[in-house]
Amino acid sequence: MSGFRGTISRRNLLKTTAASGIVLATPTIFTSKAWSQGAFLNDPAKSGKLILGFNVPQTGPYADEGADELRAYRLAVEHLNGEGDGGMLGTFSSKALQGTGILGNKVGYVTGDTQTKSDAARASAKSMIEKDGAIMITGGSSSGVAVAVQALCQEAGVIFMAGLTHSNDTTGKDRRANGFRHFFNSYMSGAALAPVLNNAYGSDRKAYHLTADYNWGYTTEEAITSATEAMGWETVETVKTPLAATDFSAYITPVLQSDADVLVLNHYGGNMVNSLTNAVQFGLRDRVVNGKNFEIIVPLYSRLMAKGAGANVKGIFGSTNWHWSLEDEGSKAFVKSFGTKYGFPPSQAAHTCYVQTLLYADAVERAGSFNPCAVVEALEDFEFDGLGNGKTLYRGADHQCFKDVLVVRGKENPSSEFDLLEIVEVTPVDQVTYDPDHPQFAGGALGTCNPGA
Amino acid sequence: MDAIFLQILNGLDKGSAYALIALGLTLIFGTLGVVNFAHGALFMLGAFCAVTLNGILSLSFTTIDDSRTDFLGNPLRVETPYVESWFGPEIGAAIIQWSVPLSILFAIPVMVLVGLIMERGLIKHFYRRPHADQILVTFGLAIVLQEIIKYFFGANPIPTPAPPSFAGSFDFGVWLGFSPGSIIYPYWRMVYFAFAIGIIGAVFAFLRYTTFGMVVRAGMADRETVGFLGINIDRRFTIMFAIAAVVAGLAGVMYAPINSPNYHMGMDFLVLSFVVVVVGGMGSLAGAVLAGFLLGILESFASMAQVVALFPGINQIVIYLVAIIVLLTRPRGLMGRKGVMED
Numbered sequence: 001m002s003g004f005r006g007t008i009s010r011r012n013l014l015k016t017t018a019a020s021g022i023v024l025a026t027p028t029i030f031t032s033k034a035w036s037q038g039a040f041l042n043d044p045a046k047s048g049k050l051i052l053g054f055n056v057p058q059t060g061p062y063a064d065e066g067a068d069e070l071r072a073y074r075l076a077v078e079h080l081n082g083e084g085d086g087g088m089l090g091t092f093s094s095k096a097l098q099g100t101g102i103l104g105n106k107v108g109y110v111t112g113d114t115q116t117k118s119d120a121a122r123a124s125a126k127s128m129i130e131k132d133g134a135i136m137i138t139g140g141s142s143s144g145v146a147v148a149v150q151a152l153c154q155e156a157g158v159i160f161m162a163g164l165t166h167s168n169d170t171t172g173k174d175r176r177a178n179g180f181r182h183f184f185n186s187y188m189s190g191a192a193l194a195p196v197l198n199n200a201y202g203s204d205r206k207a208y209h210l211t212a213d214y215n216w217g218y219t220t221e222e223a224i225t226s227a228t229e230a231m232g233w234e235t236v237e238t239v240k241t242p243l244a245a246t247d248f249s250a251y252i253t254p255v256l257q258s259d260a261d262v263l264v265l266n267h268y269g270g271n272m273v274n275s276l277t278n279a280v281q282f283g284l285r286d287r288v289v290n291g292k293n294f295e296i297i298v299p300l301y302s303r304l305m306a307k308g309a310g311a312n313v314k315g316i317f318g319s320t321n322w323h324w325s326l327e328d329e330g331s332k333a334f335v336k337s338f339g340t341k342y343g344f345p346p347s348q349a350a351h352t353c354y355v356q357t358l359l360y361a362d363a364v365e366r367a368g369s370f371n372p373c374a375v376v377e378a379l380e381d382f383e384f385d386g387l388g389n390g391k392t393l394y395r396g397a398d399h400q401c402f403k404d405v406l407v408v409r410g411k412e413n414p415s416s417e418f419d420l421l422e423i424v425e426v427t428p429v430d431q432v433t434y435d436p437d438h439p440q441f442a443g444g445a446l447g448t449c450n451p452g453a
Numbered sequence: 454m455d456a457i458f459l460q461i462l463n464g465l466d467k468g469s470a471y472a473l474i475a476l477g478l479t480l481i482f483g484t485l486g487v488v489n490f491a492h493g494a495l496f497m498l499g500a501f502c503a504v505t506l507n508g509i510l511s512l513s514f515t516t517i518d519d520s521r522t523d524f525l526g527n528p529l530r531v532e533t534p535y536v537e538s539w540f541g542p543e544i545g546a547a548i549i550q551w552s553v554p555l556s557i558l559f560a561i562p563v564m565v566l567v568g569l570i571m572e573r574g575l576i577k578h579f580y581r582r583p584h585a586d587q588i589l590v591t592f593g594l595a596i597v598l599q600e601i602i603k604y605f606f607g608a609n610p611i612p613t614p615a616p617p618s619f620a621g622s623f624d625f626g627v628w629l630g631f632s633p634g635s636i637i638y639p640y641w642r643m644v645y646f647a648f649a650i651g652i653i654g655a656v657f658a659f660l661r662y663t664t665f666g667m668v669v670r671a672g673m674a675d676r677e678t679v680g681f682l683g684i685n686i687d688r689r690f691t692i693m694f695a696i697a698a699v700v701a702g703l704a705g706v707m708y709a710p711i712n713s714p715n716y717h718m719g720m721d722f723l724v725l726s727f728v729v730v731v732v733g734g735m736g737s738l739a740g741a742v743l744a745g746f747l748l749g750i751l752e753s754f755a756s757m758a759q760v761v762a763l764f765p766g767i768n769q770i771v772i773y774l775v776a777i778i779v780l781l782t783r784p785r786g787l788m789g790r791k792g793v794m795e796d
Contacts, residue, residue, distance in 0.1 A: 060608070061608060061715075063603065063607075063608035064608045064609045237758060240761075242768065242769050244769075246712055247711070247712060249463045249466070249467070249753075250460065250463050250464075250467075250752070250753045250756035250768075253459045253460065254757060256459070256634065256635060256636070256637055257455065257456050257459070257635065270715060273609075273713055274610070277612070277712065277713060278711075278712075281622070281639040281641070281642070281711070282637055282638075282639060283621065283637045283639070286621075287634060304609055307609065307612075308609045308610035308611065308612060309610075309612065309713070310612030311612070312612075324524060325524075335524060335525070336525060339524055339525045344524075345524045415521070415529075416523065416524070416529075418524060
């Protein structure tokens with residue numbers, strides 16, 4: 001007995017038990033819930049407030065789009081806090097959100113003005129994180145801004161839920177672990193448009209591209225040329241146009257001299273409105289070249305921009321992330337909420353911002369924590385439905401949403417000022433899916449999530 | 454050859470806008486000695502006169518159409534313009550479609566009023582202040598004006614089409630013996646060019662052949678001596694400010710169908726117009742017009758794909774490049790007068 005007593009004392013037994021317990025418990029610190037134990041930036045439990053940062057263009061050329069995004073965010077906050085009719089909370093396939101805030105905290109928010117300038121957008125996001133204690137930043141109407149703010153959020157250690165950003169780079173070479181994009185991208189536009197263009201205009205076409213001279217323009221041009229050349233079209237010329245250009249006549253007239261029979265306008269916003277207006281003024285749509293009617297294509301459509309171009313958009317093909325005329329239950333619920341509150345249907349920018357807010361809130365609920373790393377884990381490879389685009393996957397490899405893409409056309413006989421585009425094709429998600437290391441998205445790495453503490 | 458002809462045509466309509474804005478700038482600088490950075494905003498206000506009149510003529514009453522529904526499924530509210538109700542659908546629609554030319558009549562009193570308020574209310578207090586102060590205050594005024602416009606009209610461009618009679622294009626290719634369709638030029642741009650020539654001619658004739666114009670020219674040459682003759686030159690200069698505002702405003706009205714008006718369009722033209730004034734020669738009306746057309750055409754040529762391929766980025770710097778060359782070789786600009794801004 002003495003020998004036994006000498007080898008296993010009460011103290012040794014306690015040590016051994018404690019050590020065994022630690023060893024047995026060790027795997028659990030790698031499970032998702034364990035993130036909730038760690039410290040992170042702007043923890044609502046410590047600050048006593050839950051603040052989301054809505055960083056949208058309130059001034060500058062995209063101010064109208066920013067105003068629509070802000071309307072959507074306010075609606076999302078209402079619905080999350082149990083006010084209003086609940087909108088898409090009732091149609092969302094995940095039932096984690098109950099209209100009781102997020103994890104029982106009432107949702108508050110602050111707003112910032114990106115001015116559609118990267119430096120201004122970073123400054124306002126930084127201020128919302130550091131001064132207002134925002135735990136998540138969302139919004140924007142430009143890829144340049146999205147990439148800049150996404151990088152800032154990664155450095156700071158908060159989640160970034162991108163607003164309207166269409167460049168491949170946002171979830172390509174500039175992807176970040178803390179950043180997520182619900183909006184579709186240039187590649188998807190090309191992949192969705194190509195079959196429709198093939199059916200409408202045939203496979204023997206010569207395309208002339210005018211491209212906005214910045215990041216989004218380049219990726220869109222690359223995506224559309226790749227997709228159309230793959231189906232047999234020839235790209236006769238690609239011309240970069242300055243972002244500040246207002247009169248495109250000098251760029252349109254060389255098209256008359258070429259033997260192109262299609263003009264692709266890789267323009268957005270005021271550029272698109274002006275270049276399309278100029279192209280129509282110069283009679284391009286009345287021309288017959290190579291025995292075919294001359295056609296114009298606008299890869300990325302926005303209803304707000306289409307309104308600026310007026311009757312010039314009639315019959316012109318493009319793509320869009322979402323449209324208020326969709327008939328699924330989620331879209332109808334959102335249009336009803338938004339339309340009742342504001343008196344007009346929401347734009348695609350409003351839709352993506354509303355959805356991003358709900359997706360963030362839902363991820364926090366499912367993760368049981370506001371810790372950014374827990375949220376990242378909850379969002380990665382999350383499949384959902386009922387938010388207006390059918391079944392959707394938030395792919396873990398690049399934080400890009402994969403869903404059906406809409407091909408639209410300017411409506412010939414609009415019944416109202418909102419009824420400018422008609423959906424001609426809902427391109428299935430399989431047709432617009434690509435590998436994470438696809439050449440158009442190469443050169444980026446998510447890295448690891450940063451909780452900011 | 455046809456490409457060159459087409460770029461000259463392009464340059465002429467862009468040059469028309471530059472020339473009209475630069476003409477107004479030069480009138481104000483030559484008479485009042487004020488560097489008016491709010492002049493682009495006057496161009497923008499003119500364009501929004503067209504938008505406003507279009508909105509006024511389109512004012513509608515609402516009827517409920519139970520047979521159709523809106524986006525929320527409620528009975529559709531159908532808007533019918535009052536003018537269509539008063540004059541019948543065809544005449545009413547034609548009145549709305551012709552809102553841009555009609556806006557000329559609307560814009561003249563509006564721009565006179567705006568010009569007088571600007572000059573009497575703000576700019577006259579800066580006559581004896583340094584040019585830097587004048588630039589700061591007029592630039593601030595331009596920002597205020599464009600933010601006001603954005604508040605009421607939003608940030609998106611507003612389509613303001615030309616009357617349907619001018620909607621098509623003219624085929625210069627057939628007319629000049631080139632292949633059909635090789636040189637197509639929109640009718641409205643031709644109208645704009647002709648309109649600009651008319652306005653420029655009217656301003657020159659007014660200054661050259663009227664007593665008022667003679668006094669103004671005398672005042673521009675020697676303000677003090679004209680004052681000693683008992684002529685109230687200040688009042689005439691105030692009127693010249695209003696005339697310059699009208700010129701900029703009318704340039705904006707007629708430009709509205711070319712590019713949909715937006716709150717920022719004045720700023721887009723302002724900097725280039727100042728370069729035009731400097732290249733033409735500060736205080737020289739003829740220089741402003743000449744440089745306007747010259748730089749418009751040069752900018753147009755520099756935007757050609759073949760030129761950009763040879764000199765990447767040339768389309769964005771060509772005007773400034775020309776300004777540097779002109780100022781190095783002719784420091785007073787192409788037609789500058791001795792003594793202007795040299796004290």
